[in-house]
Amino acid sequence: MSEPLPPFQRFLDAHREIVWRFLLASVGPVEAEDCFQDTFVAALRAYPRLRAGSNLRSWVLTIAHNKALDSHRARARGAIPVAEPAAVDRRTEPSPGARDETLWEAVEELPDRQRSAVMLRYVADLPHRDIAAAIGCSEEAARRSLHEGLTKLRKAVPA
Amino acid sequence: MNENQPPQEHEMVAEALRRGPGAGPGASASAAGALGGDAQADVERAAAGAARRLADRAASEGLADVSYAPVDSPFGPLLAATTERGLVRLAFPEESIDTVLERLARHLSPRIVESSAPLDPLRRELEDYFHGTRRTFEVALDWSLIGPFGRRVLRVTSDIPYGGVLSYGEVAAEAGSPRGSRAAGNALGSNPIPIVIPCHRVLRTGGALGGYGGGLDRKRYLLELEGAIE
Numbered sequence: 100m101s102e103p104l105p106p107f108q109r110f111l112d113a114h115r116e117i118v119w120r121f122l123l124a125s126v127g128p129v130e131a132e133d134c135f136q137d138t139f140v141a142a143l144r145a146y147p148r149l150r151a152g153s154n155l156r157s158w159v160l161t162i163a164h165n166k167a168l169d170s171h172r173a174r175a176r177g178a179i180p181v182a183e184p185a186a187v188d189r190r191t192e193p194s195p196g197a198r199d200e201t202l203w204e205a206v207e208e209l210p211d212r213q214r215s216a217v218m219l220r221y222v223a224d225l226p227h228r229d230i231a232a233a234i235g236c237s238e239e240a241a242r243r244s245l246h247e248g249l250t251k252l253r254k255a256v257p258a
Numbered sequence: 259m260n261e262n263q264p265p266q267e268h269e270m271v272a273e274a275l276r277r278g279p280g281a282g283p284g285a286s287a288s289a290a291g292a293l294g295g296d297a298q299a300d301v302e303r304a305a306a307g308a309a310r311r312l313a314d315r316a317a318s319e320g321l322a323d324v325s326y327a328p329v330d331s332p333f334g335p336l337l338a339a340t341t342e343r344g345l346v347r348l349a350f351p352e353e354s355i356d357t358v359l360e361r362l363a364r365h366l367s368p369r370i371v372e373s374s375a376p377l378d379p380l381r382r383e384l385e386d387y388f389h390g391t392r393r394t395f396e397v398a399l400d401w402s403l404i405g406p407f408g409r410r411v412l413r414v415t416s417d418i419p420y421g422g423v424l425s426y427g428e429v430a431a432e433a434g435s436p437r438g439s440r441a442a443g444n445a446l447g448s449n450p451i452p453i454v455i456p457c458h459r460v461l462r463t464g465g466a467l468g469g470y471g472g473g474l475d476r477k478r479y480l481l482e483l484e485g486a487i488e
Contacts, residue, residue: 106370119305
């Protein structure tokens with residue numbers, strides 16, 4: 100018999116940091132809070148219907164990925180005026196931050212799927228199989244998105 | 259196509275991604291992608307704050323089915339849990355929080371969050387009660403953790419006035435129990451909301467304390483507080 104679902108608070112405590120980290124990297128500090136709230140509200144609504152023994156980390160990051168996409172789409176439509184992810188950094192961080200600034204601008208430029216693949220791999224440490232499940236594609240396609248995204252970021256950052 | 263790139267290049271990008279925006283290279287003092295102490299602490303604090311806001315919101319907007327929080331008592335912090343209907347559980351400090359929460363998840367709903375505000379009315383009533391300035395509790399109760407027989411026993415128990423006592427046999431008889439005082443004792447012993455449902459007011463015939471889920475010292479303390487015993 101599989102383990103019953105943990106109380107939601109325990110699930111929240113166990114995953115709040117990975118979700119925060121993923122959203123901070125995906126949508127930036129300004130929108131991370133709203134995306135975080137939307138992610139866990141959606142998780143809370145669906146929670147009792149979840150099969151016991153589900154991979155909770157992969158599940159909540161799939162939701163977070165979708166909320167990050169919504170946020171990017173809204174921003175692309177110009178619906179919400181928002182600072183770039185690196186903008187906060189830019190004022191507080193002196194010259195050593197220049198490399199990072201370039202990197203986060205490049206992250207912002209990535210196609211949605213590539214950005215999510217890169218973040219799910221390097222920020223959330225998900226295996227390729229779970230990345231594929233989260234962004235809704237084959238494992239091969241997930242590997243390809245990850246590789247392409249990473250290649251673009253490497254080119255953007257001055258060696 | 260990446261033969262020309264030194265492998266560290268990948269690592270540097272990966273490491274910067276792990277640090278997240280807002281943390282320059284100087285923020286990472288430690289090696290191999292691990293975060294420096296300050297940046298790590300900042301992320302943890304921000305995530306904890308966001309989680310706290312989520313839990314409070316889930317409780318106040320009715321998205322969660324159960325809210326819990328510690329409430330003060332002379333016995334130490336009690337774990338109190340409430341549903342939309344009312345107080346459903348009050349646990350003594352020695353009970354494991356995880357065990358209490360897991361049972362609530364199994365028997366009521368896994369949508370459980372920690373939030374202090376829904377327990378504020380109970381907090382005020384308990385404070386008054388332990389100061390001796392309150393004789394009855396007014397917070398609503400949720401009886402859903404209590405079976406049919408337990409409900410009959412505990413409703414009789416709820417009607418015992420402050421300062422009064424009944425025997426196990428009297429409670430059993432009033433609850434209409436053919437099973438007698440032992441069954442009533444078991445129902446009292448599994449009272450999920452002690453103090454507020456005053457199972458401490460049930461004694462052995464002749465006045466011996468009998469049993470108490472929270473320990474006899476506490477039963478005596480409560481009865482002395484209420485002036486039921488010297």
